[in-house]
Amino acid sequence: MIEVYKKLSIKKGYQYLLLKIAAFLLLAFITDFISGSILRSFYFKQTSGWEYRTKYSIDGTRADVLIFGASRAQQQYNPLYFEERLHQSCYNVGRDGEPFFYYYAVLKAVLKRYTPKIIILDIENGVFKESQDSYDRMSILLPFYKSHPEMRSIIELRSPFEKLKLQSQIYPFNSMLFKIAIGNTEMNKKRNQDIKGYVELRRVLDEPIRTVDFLKNKYAIDSNKVNFYRSFIKDCKQANVKLYIVCSPYFIHAVGTDISMTIAKEIAGENNIDFVDFAKDEIFLNNSKLFDDTVHINVAGSKIFSNKLIDTMILKNKIF
């Protein structure tokens, strides 16, 4: 009896625990690998939806003109007008809610594959604002970590342990299960009508213009974002891509200028990059009907804005 007890004591000691944990980890590793591989396969097989658009922006498009930015890029620049008047293919790689890290990561992936002729970068108020949310939102780039080494340094900014977390094969697809499932069906094609990346906004704003005092609206600047902005300009210059930085219209009466916008203008000026500012354009400030809300123009506004921007580009450079 004592012998049995002794054996049991040894059996259930440190080594036994380590062995059990190792066996569990092995099982977890196998499950993670198989599940992650299945998810990866279905992720890259998507044919519609936002994840598909991201995948196409990073790995698919070979358009001559690319439009970068967040919602104000995605929902305001209609590529069809650019194609018609510039006689160049165009794709809108903007993505709603994404911060500057996303634009720069996509640019790096694009420049690795080919060199577009023109890049339009939409800059919005608060683009360099310090916010943890901006880092969290980079999660949509996680599926590309493995296959795109050029993006890794940007993605790893999410957290000090991001590299460790990305050892898991499932983690890059965190929270994407249902999106991937839907993206592999025809549902999104019926639901989200995007025109070469552009998403139309159809509401009409019906409210008086409000005043925003940017002199009172101070916030901390994220140096990472400013550095990536500089790198964005530098990479475009090095690749001989014609870069336009644009501030699209707002339906607000601005007192002073937003700090991020001031920084963006200064850096563009230092690098001799064209900065086109529509924030105080009278056509838009006097017509709320061209807006969906105070910071997004609707489909009617988009037509006017896209054409005005093209006019400016042609006038400024006489390139087409």
Add this chain to the structure above:
Amino acid sequence: MIFTSIVFALFFLIVAILYYSLPCKHRWILLLVSSIFFYMYSIPAYILVASFIILITFYAAIKIEKAKVSEKAMQFYIAAITANVGILVFCKYSNFFSSSVFDSINFARQKLFHNTEIWNNTLLIKVVAPLGISYITFQAIGYLIEIKRGNHYAEKNLGHFSTFLLFFPKIIAGPVERAHHFLPQLQQIKKFDFDKIIIGLQQILWGLFKKLVIADRLSIYVSAVLGNAENHSAISLIAAVIFYVFQMYADFSGYTDMALGFAKILGFDLMQNFNRPLLSKSVTEFWRKWHISLSTWFADYFYTPLAIAKRDWGNWSIVYAFFTTFIVLGFWHGANWTFLIFGTLQGLILTIEFFTRKIRKNIRKKVPMFLNNMAGITFTIGYFALSLIFFRANSVSDALIIIKKIFTSRESGIYIENPSIMLFCIFGILFLSIVECKKEYFNHLFTFSNNKYWLIRNGYYCLLLMIILIAGVFDGGEFIYFQF
């Protein structure tokens, strides 16, 4: 340093390895040092307040025990209780009280003297309540009461006593541990116990699942809707309020599971804090199963003495004790009128249930058990959800806006900005409900978590881990109960 962070995982791994490497009699020193480090990790100055509470309580307890004259013991007892309550009130409630006084004065001046000039609260102090202050003081007060009652000996080792109050798995959000349950465990020789460690790891994984997959996922929807209630339909608000019940439960019980799991790995058994409260058939039963360590603390040191003191009032002594206890319990959660209303609502329903217990018992006999259970559970969750509107709101008017919209809004449709989030929310609630129902009603049947076959048992935990990786919210933030 929150339990769900990788920093904490590394911290705990180092502590656990060192713990089992040290001789048994010195292990408490490591626990104390690591607990102090854990407590000081966010704001080091917090330790000064905690140290003050420890010293006052420790020496007062010894004096109370040694005092030969009961009046002298009473003096030490009152002084120590006053110091503990004073610190809690100062850190947590002083601004609330001074603001309430100034608001009342301004209101009276306006109504009585038509004076519209507003007096600003000049007594506002910039004080941030130290983390877990409510838990530390409550454990200290409970200890003093037990010493005074003669139910427990006064601890003579300051290190042991400090470890009791500062033990890192429970310091931030409980359980509200009792000295007679915890202190003897410090003196026991804790051999490496494989089974306990495995149980601890399983508890941590389940807690992690509840927090990351259920609570933080529901929080996205709840915040989007309740944070902007004026722009949402009644159906969306009802969905968000029900989701908040599950979020709250998954968040707090998930934290507790992890706390119990970490403690178990170190050889300690902490008090159970939850016993499937969402399957309660009445609010009275609910409070026996929800935040058990706090509700039993209130029952032992507040409710029972109050009810006994007023026993001449008959049934009304119970009503009096219910209301007083739950108003204080509500207020314990924070310095806001919303918490007072939350507590009052609990007191009200417990009183109603107390007076209708015979009628309900008779009805139960005539209704099939399944229907009876379903009705009881639905009512309990519904009532708790309603009271949680006050619990979550920043102000009473915010809560009333939500309630008004729920009952009067004619807008149709439910807010689903991202179908994926909604599907994850529903999946989380269903998974939790199935696990809880299985444990409550069918625990004797097939089990995955304790299956005798290694592959099935570990396959289940592997599945939990995979679901965490695929459906967990990794940037969700702190636990709800950290603020209390």
